[in-house]
Amino acid sequence: MxxxxxxxxxxxxxxxxxxxxxxxxxxxxxxxxxxxxxxxxxxxxxxxxxxxxxxxxxxxxxxxxxxxxxxxxxxxxxxxxxxxxxxxxxxxxxxxxxxxxxxxxxxxxxxxxxxxxxxxxxxxxxxxxxxxxxxxxxxxxxxxxxxxxxxxxxxxxxxxxxxxxxxxxxxxxxxxxxxxRFPTTDHPGFGEDSSSSFWEFKSKITGTKLVKRGGLIFEPTEDLSNHLKLNRATGVVEMFHHTAFLKESLRITKGSGGPMSIKESLGLGAIPRQLALEVLDSMQKIIFPLSDPSAVALLQNLVSNKGFDRDCLRFESSVIREPHETNTQYIYFGARLADICDELENPTPRGFISRWAKREGAGHANIAAIVAVVLALLFGLITLGLGGFQAWVSWQQWKHPINN
Incomplete structure (x- = not known):
């Protein structure tokens, strides 16, 4: 093979x-x-x-x-x-x-x-x-x-x-x-932008926090249906990055006068407007908010090193949005955003020690205990080595005294 x-x-x-x-x-x-x-x-x-x-x-x-x-x-x-x-x-x-x-x-x-x-x-x-x-x-x-x-x-x-x-x-x-390929779900946290938990969830899962605290990795995907898919075993979050493509769909459907069916959208050569807005906003307003310099720096790194579309760094509003489209309701990707938030709060063990501790059922407490035992053993060995060295030096001085 x-x-x-x-x-x-x-x-x-x-x-x-x-x-x-x-x-x-x-x-x-x-x-x-x-x-x-x-x-x-x-x-x-x-x-x-x-x-x-x-x-x-x-x-x-x-x-x-x-x-x-x-x-x-x-x-x-x-x-x-x-x-x-x-x-x-x-x-x-x-x-x-x-x-x-x-x-x-x-x-x-x-x-x-x-x-x-x-x-x-x-x-x-x-x-x-x-x-x-x-x-x-x-x-x-x-x-x-x-x-x-x-x-x-x-x-x-x-x-x-x-x-x-x-x-x-x-x-x-x-x-x-x-x-x-795009089932809709109404998640209580991300399904309604007016919910009390929405802004709390949103502030938790910025890209820098997911990388530094959650140990997650962002990878580009060319499949729109895989956007925000989390692989808990590897810690990889897939991001659909062709934002210029999404903006063309939003330009076409702007001013349509109301929600359009998938059939009507495809007839115009566009993906559903709600779908395009969710993908674009989940990237530019939640994961990599352009108001956060550290998130922008992370996104720039992904553009340079991972092949993300450079258009991801361009925030456009009036030419692609309706006046009322300021806050996005996530009916397509709300559940995936919630999964990412849950992963940050309850990280999946991926290293050998983390997996062992998780299997034993004590989680982070066992990890801390293992680290403490390893450090104690290390310091004990160092102390024992120093004591042995001092004894050897004393014995050499006794056996081979130096005459003044």
């Missing part, structure tokens, strides 16, 4: 000669057009550096740099298959954009029906069906930032060892699949 894994890494590190392996600025603009109906100005379409349109969205291309990098990682891993196959499901960026547009046009389409509309009704082999699943998975991931096939998850840049992402089944509607 190790040899197979190493061979896979060697193949993926080899530059692909497929047309998918190269993404030009034109491909980025066309992707934004397929996703969000971008209508760029003449200068942007001609790939010049000066954007002359006052309302042209082309100026936000640079802000989406990390999202485009992820797009390139996905299509590059898929394009390696094209080196050995002539019947691949997709052979160009435009093929992916066409699937995205079909998903937006028919958000309640089943996966089987989508495959028939894209690839035809002909009989397909097992290998062809798997290839088509991968192609559809690419489009789903770009539109929703959710994995719908294990193949994409296994080739992800960041998967944190989690390969349990759900697969979009043949007879399930697209909007129903997306909805299943």
């Amino acid at each position: 190790a040899a197979t894994y190493n061979l896979k890494l060697q193949i993926l590190s080899t530059p692909s000669r497929s047309s998918l392996a190269i993404a030009k600025k034109e491909n980025q603009q066309n992707l934004c057009r397929a996703l969000w109906d971008w209508d760029c100005c003449h200068s942007c379409l001609n790939n010049t550096d000066s954007c002359v349109g006052l309302i042209c969205p082309g100026g936000r291309i640079r802000g989406l740099h990390r999202y485009f990098e992820h797009y390139q990682e996905l299509v590059s891993s898929y394009s390696h298959d094209l080196e050995y196959r002539r019947d691949a499901a997709i052979r160009s960026h435009e093929d992916i954009f066409r699937i995205i547009q079909l998903l937006r046009k028919q958000p309640n389409i089943s996966r089987r029906r989508l495959a028939e509309e894209v690839f035809g009704h002909g009989q397909a082999s097992t290998e062809e069906n798997a290839d088509r699943e991968h192609a559809i998975g690419l489009a789903v991931k770009l539109l929703t930032m959710v994995y719908s096939t294990h193949w994409l998850k296994q080739n992800a840049e960041h998967d944190n060892g989690d390969l349990e992402s759900a697969t979009w089944l043949d007879d399930i509607a697209f909007d129903a699949f997306v909805e299943s």
Whole structure:
């Protein structure tokens, strides 16, 4: 298995000669057009550096740099298959954009029906069906930032060892699949922003406190449904970091006049507004509040060393929020925030001594007792050593007296 894994890494590190392996600025603009109906100005379409349109969205291309990098990682891993196959499901960026547009046009389409509309009704082999699943998975991931096939998850840049992402089944509607990835819960602490415990919980779980007191580690995730997922065994908290992507959804749905269904949001090329607000605010207002210099420094470190989107450091309000959207109610991620808070108050033992003490049932008291015994033993050995050394020196002086 190790040899197979190493061979896979060697193949993926080899530059692909497929047309998918190269993404030009034109491909980025066309992707934004397929996703969000971008209508760029003449200068942007001609790939010049000066954007002359006052309302042209082309100026936000640079802000989406990390999202485009992820797009390139996905299509590059898929394009390696094209080196050995002539019947691949997709052979160009435009093929992916066409699937995205079909998903937006028919958000309640089943996966089987989508495959028939894209690839035809002909009989397909097992290998062809798997290839088509991968192609559809690419489009789903770009539109929703959710994995719908294990193949994409296994080739992800960041998967944190989690390969349990759900697969979009043949007879399930697209909007129903997306909805299943984000169940809602009403947690008493984080479910209501007006509750008395909300501000207390919020102040407890800033990033610096979670790192210094809880020993937790933040890792980026490319799967929106894994945001704030805590692995108690390893102490890893996954953070969805593509905030520029989230802001595009908020721009599209701003001024919608009220709550929208998942089907309506997907038709606009957006994820649900409430979902985008929760992810953005849990990062910029709770875990890494931009008013806290130490939290900002921690986030800057994650951007530099862990590949987080640099846009995480940009706080925007008026262009993406409604006037009443100042405090966010957490119906999607309230339970996960509460889990993180509980981990800080009742940390999971991860070291050998901590696990032993926990297993014995006395927790921190046993840890303190063990440390005290070890220190006493250490000091005892040091004292014994010093006493022995003094005795040896005295014996040497008696045996070999120095004559004046």
